Amino acid sequence: MTKLIYCVLLCHFIAAFAALGMPLFLPMVLPTLGAHIDSDWAGVLFILPTFCTALAARFWGQFADRYGRRRSLLRAQLGLAAGFALCGLADNLTIFVFGLIVQGTFGGTMAASNSYLSSQIKDAKTLGNSLNKTQLSARLALIIAPIGLGWGLSDTNPLNAYLWLSVLPLLAMAITLTLPTDKTEKSGALDEIESQTANKTKHTKPSLRSLYWVFSAQFCFAFAMVVTFPYFSPFVQQYGVTNQAWIGFLYALPHGVYLLFAGKVHLFSEKINRHHPLNTLWLGFGLLSLSTLLHLMPYQAVLIIARILFGIGMVCCYQGLHQALASQINRQQSGKIFSRFDAMSKWGGVVAGLSASFISSWGWLEVPFLLSTLVSASTAIAMIILSKFGRLHVKQSIISH
Incomplete structure (x- = not known):
């Protein structure tokens, strides 16, 4: 295997x-x-x-x-x-x-x-x-x-x-x-x-409906992540960073963090998900929200910390989304489910790119980061509220397998 x-x-x-x-x-x-x-x-x-x-x-x-x-x-x-x-x-x-x-x-x-x-x-x-x-x-x-x-x-x-x-x-x-x-x-x-x-009556509708919140969270995650990408370079240059190699390093830093921790995040996730199977996902959106807010502070040291937190947030969000999807997937419809999951990521990226372009045309380079903060925080809060009322269907197998 x-x-x-x-x-x-x-x-x-x-x-x-x-x-x-x-x-x-x-x-x-x-x-x-x-x-x-x-x-x-x-x-x-x-x-x-x-x-x-x-x-x-x-x-x-x-x-x-x-x-x-x-x-x-x-x-x-x-x-x-x-x-x-x-x-x-x-x-x-x-x-x-x-x-x-x-x-x-x-x-x-x-x-x-x-x-x-x-x-x-x-x-x-x-x-x-x-x-x-x-x-x-x-x-x-x-x-x-x-x-x-x-x-x-x-x-x-x-x-x-x-x-x-x-x-x-x-x-x-x-x-x-x-x-x-x-x-x-x-x-x-x-x-x-x-x-x-x-098996249509037994599997199709319940399986897809139980995953709608995962698709929605995937869209919000992709939007919150991608909306900060297109105009990162001119945004950073506002703070006096002019070296293109350094800008490239800062841009790639979250992806490097993902490479370092993605293979081991499941060990961390198993521990914090013992109390609730969505803790990792909530933490991911919280870190994304905090990191994009820190981007607005005009200090390079803070910017480095923000980029690292952004990467850790990515790791936690992907881990939470993938485990939620894997624990509830109907194997007979895996093609349809994964295509929709990936499509929501694509739609989130497209909407984010168009939003960033429109916002930047007005010269508001800070707004995409504020928008990312609001979307990340709102998604985390909405999931917490819905989970308290039992509206999110999450199998405990996320942590028990």
């Missing part, structure tokens, strides 16, 4: 390296296409694949449940490769945009990887920890890809980089083909459809 988990994580890292690395270099790509568009349109292209992934998530989730989670993972990797190849072969803006749409619509490796893991791992605690590791592979790619691609793009045309990167998802596909099939793929589509029809 450990070998399978790490094979899936390797495949996800390979795909994420391509998907997360290139958007940063869009301003370098567009001039090579003869595109004379302003920065606002560049921002739209930046979020276009994410937007398409969120739109297509429901369909691909149903596809995974009906035809197999491994097949869906192979589909996501092939879609990512096709999208990057189209971008690399583009000789005008229209074809390039079409490539971005294909990348987003037919990609979605995060949801597909998590859904496949859920079909192979039956223990809720192990599954929750594995979901943390898929986020860890994404964070690792988010740090390594911009550095590696920034070095590589200095010697090549950015469009050629898209072509080279299209090979990486194909490599991930080759590895995925060696992994075991899931039950749906073995038994066939007809058996799965009949099984779902027979």
Whole structure:
């Protein structure tokens, strides 16, 4: 089982390296296409694949449940490769945009990887920890890809980089083909459809309804996190930080904290969740709220502390969300559930990016951090209140497995 988990994580890292690395270099790509568009349109292209992934998530989730989670993972990797190849072969803006749409619509490796893991791992605690590791592979790619691609793009045309990167998802596909099939793929589509029809009344509605609060919390978490990203550099420069390397370090610091602690957070979570299974999640939102508030204090030492707390908050939020999801998931609908979970993250990021752009156009660079503080604190308070009235359905298996 450990070998399978790490094979899936390797495949996800390979795909994420391509998907997360290139958007940063869009301003370098567009001039090579003869595109004379302003920065606002560049921002739209930046979020276009994410937007398409969120739109297509429901369909691909149903596809995974009906035809197999491994097949869906192979589909996501092939879609990512096709999208990057189209971008690399583009000789005008229209074809390039079409490539971005294909990348987003037919990609979605995060949801597909998590859904496949859920079909192979039956223990809720192990599954929750594995979901943390898929986020860890994404964070690792988010740090390594911009550095590696920034070095590589200095010697090549950015469009050629898209072509080279299209090979990486194909490599991930080759590895995925060696992994075991899931039950749906073995038994066939007809058996799965009949099984779902027979259990529709018993499983479908209760399972999804019991997870609505998890989806909502995921949206709020993604929004609170991402809304601080787009204009972090000019915000920090207001406080006299002008060294770009130092700004980059501060920006990446929370992701580095996640890399350090994500693998061990379950040990901490088991202790504090003994009194209530949502303590880790509440703590995560509380730390996010505190850290973004501390960003508004004009001292570099405080800023470093705030970035570290931001990273710890990310660790706790992901741990709490993943364990809540893993403890209640209906395995027959794991494709649909994980696609919706990932879609809520994508929608949160899209709304956050648009909000940050609108706010920054007025010159209010502090407001995204205040907005993050309010959303994080409100989400934590709402969950605490709802849990007191029994409105949040959380199985104690989060801590008992």
